Amino acid sequence: MKEIFLAVVAGCGDVPTYDHYKSDPEFRDLIHEWQSLTGKRAVPMTFGNHSAFKKPQVLGICQPMTPSQFNYIIIKREKWNYLSDIHKWVAVMHEQGHCAYGYGHTDGFMRAYLPPEKEVLKFWDEWTEEYLSGEMGLLTYPKECNYEHLYNK
């Protein structure tokens, strides 16, 4: 397991030059909300750059680290600024789903693409329940390094 994590970081990750162990204040309320919902400690979220962001459609990434308590989430500022509150919440659920729960891409909040708002609202309770069950599919580590991205078409 340790080797796999290291391979992923070496192959796909950037070592950030800023303090990524602190969340950006802009995420504070959402993180508090997420923590009260899940009873878990959130992984720090910051704005910044990542090599994954070269793809314009990528909104955010969970960077897995070893040990995993140092996982962190980076969000692309210029995309975030245009998101609705609903999509901001989906993005937090999604990236924390990767980084704090270890979920991979399945459906609901863990879909690789931001679902339309209407759909989020329709399935809100169902998706939340599924998410909180802790029983969504776990991350696997494919050769490509794109498992951790959240796309925003």
Ligand SMILES: [Zn+2]
């Ligand atoms: Zn993702």
